Amino acid sequence: MRLILMTGKGGVGKTSVAAATGLRCAELGYRTLVLSTDPAHSLADSFDTELSHDPREVRPNLWGAELDALMELESNWGSVKRYITEVLQARGLDGVQAQELAILPGMDEIFGLVRVKRHYDENEFDVLIIDSAPTGTALRLLSLPEVSGWYMRRFFYPMRGMAKMFTPVFNPLFKQVTGFSLPQGEVIDAPYEFYEQIEALERILTDNTYTTVRLVTNPEKMVIKESLRAHAYLSLYNVATDLVIANRILPDTVQDPYFERWKTAQQHYRQEIHDNFSPLPVKEVPLYSEEMCGFAALERLKDTLFEGTEDPTQVYYKETTLNVVTENGQYRLDLYLPGIPKDQIELSKTGDELNIRIGNHRRNLVLPQTLAALQPAGAKMENDYLKISFAAA
Numbered sequence: 001m002r003l004i005l006m007t008g009k010g011g012v013g014k015t016s017v018a019a020a021t022g023l024r025c026a027e028l029g030y031r032t033l034v035l036s037t038d039p040a041h042s043l044a045d046s047f048d049t050e051l052s053h054d055p056r057e058v059r060p061n062l063w064g065a066e067l068d069a070l071m072e073l074e075s076n077w078g079s080v081k082r083y084i085t086e087v088l089q090a091r092g093l094d095g096v097q098a099q100e101l102a103i104l105p106g107m108d109e110i111f112g113l114v115r116v117k118r119h120y121d122e123n124e125f126d127v128l129i130i131d132s133a134p135t136g137t138a139l140r141l142l143s144l145p146e147v148s149g150w151y152m153r154r155f156f157y158p159m160r161g162m163a164k165m166f167t168p169v170f171n172p173l174f175k176q177v178t179g180f181s182l183p184q185g186e187v188i189d190a191p192y193e194f195y196e197q198i199e200a201l202e203r204i205l206t207d208n209t210y211t212t213v214r215l216v217t218n219p220e221k222m223v224i225k226e227s228l229r230a231h232a233y234l235s236l237y238n239v240a241t242d243l244v245i246a247n248r249i250l251p252d253t254v255q256d257p258y259f260e261r262w263k264t265a266q267q268h269y270r271q272e273i274h275d276n277f278s279p280l281p282v283k284e285v286p287l288y289s290e291e292m293c294g295f296a297a298l299e300r301l302k303d304t305l306f307e308g309t310e311d312p313t314q315v316y317y318k319e320t321t322l323n324v325v326t327e328n329g330q331y332r333l334d335l336y337l338p339g340i341p342k343d344q345i346e347l348s349k350t351g352d353e354l355n356i357r358i359g360n361h362r363r364n365l366v367l368p369q370t371l372a373a374l375q376p377a378g379a380k381m382e383n384d385y386l387k388i389s390f391a392a393a
Helices: 014-027 043-047 069-090 095-101 107-122 134-178 185-205 221-236 257-277 295-305
Strands: 002-007 032-036 056-059 062-066 127-131 211-217 241-249 282-286 322-327 330-336 345-350 353-358 361-366 375-382 385-391
Touching: 002 014, 014 032, 014 043, 014 062, 014 127, 014 211, 014 295, 032 107, 043 062, 043 295, 069 107, 107 127, 107 185, 211 221, 221 241, 221 257, 221 322, 221 361, 241 257, 257 282, 257 361, 282 295, 345 375
Parallel strands: 002 127, 002 211, 032 062, 032 127, 211 241, 241 282
Antiparallel strands: 056 062, 322 330, 330 385, 345 353, 353 361, 375 385
16 A cells, blocks of 8 residues: 655645645545544545545545544543543542543544554555644654663563453452552553554554655745754654645746735745755645635646646655664764765754755755754765764764
8 A cells, every 4th residue: 555644834735735646546546545634634625525534435536534533542542541531530530631631642643643554454545645734743753662662571561461460359459449440451451552553553654665755835934944844853763755845836927016025035945945855856836826625626736736647656756865873872864965076065053954055055954853952073975875973062
């Protein structure tokens, strides 16, 4: 199954792009599901069709769904949620407060990823397009298996066995003293089952033969910065980006003097998008005079995005453009710059931005927080990659 994740800052038009991409995939005969995991759903508005948690066919070969985080939470974490609610109620909280606090921060995002894994396992669709939360922040949770693996092996495994052995013996006394029961088997097993699902999903999302990200941006300073930051974090967790879509560009047919300064600014930022995301391919989409709502509008957007017989399921770019690695206890950033001699490259760092000047061209790279606190400590050019070492200041 081909997995395409659409992400970008809120309001850039990623839902419309996801819907139009799905429309083109379905037109080519792929069984396609467009799934919104954004808490502020707008996919139903884009299709101008009512959608729910379960996939609904909106066109031949095309299904849409909007993730209901509470339903997903209940089906995946229901036993744990009920146990936490019981504990909180025993400590004096009323029912509503206890149920709300039982939903740990970030759990809705995590179970959005679990939903993706389930669709991958069921293999009912050829293409799964994810209209994700802004900037794909949920993907940072991919570090969870790496961090939690140590605890699972050293702490959770032995404690799970002991808990299952002693819970039936001590539970009556424990409940009499505390007011709530010891966790039962399904509660004890839930964290490990959840860990296994996320670990398996990580392998899918980091395999760029199956999964790539499409970054949707606008020619505006703040939006470009956020897109660069998203690209850095995706690269940090080895999730490949294969295409950038610059949306809402004022067309040349707009000649009103009121828009002249806006068009001039957009021209500057359009060049920035091409420079800062190079060598990733960039598709440009104009600002339309009507809302991208309903299939007639989506057809127009689809024809702009994909010309002729173009297949959106192709991987547009296969090289790893950005990679963060650890070498001899130090962090290193590998940046793909084919055909550029090292003596033409100048580096400087301001805040969380790495400034790269190549001749008359300048590229600004927003660093992940891990590297933003460090300083460049050396660089070398090797196999078309600029390898930059970082160390504490």
